[in-house]
Amino acid sequence: MRKLPLAAALAALLLSTAVAADNGKKADKDAQADTPEAALTKPQSSTSEGSVSVEGKSIRYQAVAGTLVLHGSGDKEHEPTVSMFYTAYFKKGAKAGERPVTFIYNGGPGSATVWLHMGAFGPKRVVTADDSHTPAAPYQLVNNDFSLLDASDLVFIDAPGAGFSRLVADDKDPSKRAEQMKDREKAIYGVDGDGHAFAQFITQFLSKYGRWNSPKYLFGESYGTTRSAVVANILTNDDSVDLNGVILLSQILSFDNSVDGPDTNPGVDQPYWLALPTYAATAWYHHKLPSPPADVETLIGEVEQFATGEYAQALIAGSQLDAARKQAIAEKLYRYTGVPAAYWVKANLRVSGGMFEHELQADDDTTTGRLDTRFSGPALDPLGKESDYDPQSSAISSAYIAAFNDYVRKDLKYGDGQTYREYADISHWDMSHRAPGSHEALQQSTNVMPDLATAMKTDPNLKVMLNGGYYDLATPFFAAQYEMRHLPIPDSLQQNISYHWYPSGHMVYAHVPSLKLLHDNVAAFIESTDNVKH
Template identity: 55%
Template structure:
């Protein structure tokens, strides 16, 4: 999940419009084999890591049907870009054990679930991951689609342990085998070797690691000819955009579909960054509908909330992209009377005082809104899920000091998984599980967009990557999903991004949209979890190219 620390990191990284291209590395010096130990590792074999695997059996009931499965909790070794997968053959056995000067490598942890009694060769397989960057995939695993899910309170703090782990009636095992992947350094995944952060912490480096993992997994389990899907949440969505382009255009591996949950493909729209780029007004526009939905939920709409939220949001979306966007675009040239009219409209939609809106110069940003909406009650409104509220930590602060939803759910997920992975999956008895790690200082946000290989932009957008993959593979289908109460990656931002993809008009038909009365972790709301499963399952069934 994207956490508050991403605000600071992204502000710092986007303060520069361009970044220097990465230094090119010289070819390995074969005359000094001891200094290039990592090059001696075979594919899926490491100098610093050894692949691990633990097998187990289980069953899950979905839609009244019991599905027996074989589970594998294990690791696959991947190497950074530029690694020569043939060099290891030239080395001696003694070189293979030399770790002193080993180059970077990663041991990526995964949990795979394979349905028994199903023809695996042509059964769909879905690769799932959360985001951050710096997050493990405990959230999707234990809350959304794994065979077990942890029970949490709907919109309030879940009581402390013991937590309930139950059959997940919303698991996607009814339509696809599943592979939950922890990003390098997170969960049980580890990185080691020279310049390990540079090798794996960055937009391109991260996507390349996942690219290598997926190809290694397809080979290990004989799934090259299976219908294939990517499912990314939060930062997992820009990872998916870069990854699907790499797989499609560089590796000639077409996927059937990409599911984007709580997406952010254009970081210039990111809630919380708008003050760092005053000339960009689109972020204010795309956040407004979520603020209105939140005010509606907490009954903060002046005069009482409208009966139908959907119709209300359509009205707000229209205002946001027309009158509001036009007013913001005028900057300091806006007519004072018009400014008053816009402020009055914003107050009616958001529940914030008109005086505060005018003081903010009509520019309402996520962290400010979270702080202000329920300030009169001494409450901070959630960011990842604005249905959640918590006590103000500092009543005098400008922005929200923490996220009540993260505080409310984190312990349940982490505790339940630590118990489940060791007891049921038989993995990690002597290892530390890292639900999240801080990668923002070393993270490389630069990214060369397709068609501009010489221009390293500061990670502002991966829309061109997804667009190129869709043009290269015109059969690729995309599902965009989000929660109305997500102020970290607002649902309307996802809609806005997808309607600005540089693709032919006919390819827009390859994209479908689904929104839910929940937040960033859509599945944290029981009814939304059911609907999300049904929508994703339908998407897979309609696109898996399996006859019958």
């Protein structure tokens, strides 16, 4: 996984799956090299049909793989800016006005949505090992017993520059086209530009397929949850599109809560204690606790109390914490995390996610996973301070990419002559964000909690569903819960938020029993909020 400066690219560390180092180097610098310019400025589509069996129920569907072309605003409203690729699945025979439609995307920022498509809710699912490295090809593609097609039509969207999505620069003059492309990157590769692009895509899709009166849902994972907060506010308050629900998986809304490199943000100690329950669950899973309880839920409950109490108070004390008290806290941290007390003392009680991943199994020269801490792999640098890569990403990425490249061409009949990009080639992502009510982008870490809160307050019927994994160290579940409980909304709207935790990691669906639970919970959420008489 690429190690990037936190201040410049923290979001890039929050991928729906980690970026392999070579991917960015191999990405074509010319965003139009794969596809003729004429094709980028016009919508494309390929239609096919299929069926899927979901928990014993057969569903026939029509699939559309294609692109919608976004345009600029103001005096550039006729200028194409992005050709966005999507795969839509429509249940055959369903009434559009009564059939929910869910817009699904991964994170990155700049990730293709291959992960949720091939791992969670599409009609086909790639088989990967549960908590170890998946052997090389051939990979197995099977009927997805837990596709969400039983509950909703599905629209999987690739972010601008990723998958088959491309930025559009169509000036005939090569030098002007290069400047045009720079303008596109500056306008779209950022929190706000990305949010407006997805919102424009969704309203175009509603018009193209006649779905304005359908129940509507957003489903975002990882940075996709950041995006969902922004898009929900844009749709609700700029486009007059009320959503039935926003479904969040592996959430991060306030980047000050990230445990990736919090040492670069001294004085903000929240990330350390918000990550502690995940450290504890991970140590329990790998049998590193000196006195483990029988189940992980009991441990998590106990550690949450310690984290918000004694541990948080010790961190707040800063330099005023005396040596004896620091040692006592370190001993408790060892009991809960398996990392030696001496290490905690040397780290001043502040251990980042990368440090924990490196140290938990250091005696075995083993690195612990980040996106899913159930995974382990050989340490690249046993003497290093932090982990150098993510074993979970290395374990499953090849299977997902190979399976989708095969499936999209053979089954969906799309993509011949084009390159499917796992990630967009982004040199800079603008993390500044103009929150609702602000006249300019705030000079602080990205925080989109006000966006989701504004959407919920201006549409008090909006329901929000939060899902997360106990073994996710990219976006710890306790941090996500903390954010939701601190949304600036009336107490009465807190009842609109539901919570679901799973014995899995960032990609909850990579653990099949958790995938079933995720499907059942999301399907029930949609059925309870779609305003359709059942």
